[in-house]
Amino acid sequence: MIVGIAIALFALAGLAAVIRVVRGPHLADRVIALDVALVALMGSLTTHAADTGSTTYLSIVAVVAIVGFTATVTLARFIVAENEDSDIGRPRRVPSGSLTADLTSSDLTRPDQTEPDARREDQR
Numbered sequence: 185m186i187v188g189i190a191i192a193l194f195a196l197a198g199l200a201a202v203i204r205v206v207r208g209p210h211l212a213d214r215v216i217a218l219d220v221a222l223v224a225l226m227g228s229l230t231t232h233a234a235d236t237g238s239t240t241y242l243s244i245v246a247v248v249a250i251v252g253f254t255a256t257v258t259l260a261r262f263i264v265a266e267n268e269d270s271d272i273g274r275p276r277r278v279p280s281g282s283l284t285a286d287l288t289s290s291d292l293t294r295p296d297q298t299e300p301d302a303r304r305e306d307q308r
Contacts, residue, residue, distance in 0.1 A: 187235040191228045198224035215259045222252035 201224060204217035226245045233241040 187231055190231045194224045194228035194231065197221075198228075211259070212263055215256060215263070219252060219256050222248055226252075 198221045201217045201221035205214050205221065208214040208217055226248055229241045229245050229248075233239065233245075
């Protein structure tokens with residue numbers, strides 16, 4: 185009886201999340217609602233697995249969790265990248281007249297890091 189109530193509540197939460205996915209005014213609302221729907225699905229599958237004593241559905245829950253996490257992170261990066269001021273995922277632009285544009289890899293070594301041949305000559 186309690187398992188049936190729990191699964192019904194998970195189904196209700198999933199239904200509310202699906203409604204928010206359809207009606208959500210912004211993409212961020214839809215992403216969060218999709219995440220809630222996936223959590224409700226995982227909760228109902230886990231409750232069913234605990235009730236029946238079967239571990240068959242637990243691998244499905246793990247896959248849904250990985251896919252849901254990956255989708256949420258990907259869509260969050262997409263939302264941030266939509267902002268014109270965001271530089272996430274874009275290469276840095278260095279002005280041609282700046283000092284950093286003229287640096288080479290040899291300029292980036294520390295003074296105590298000398299070439300191996302130069303160290304051998306100092307040891308002689």
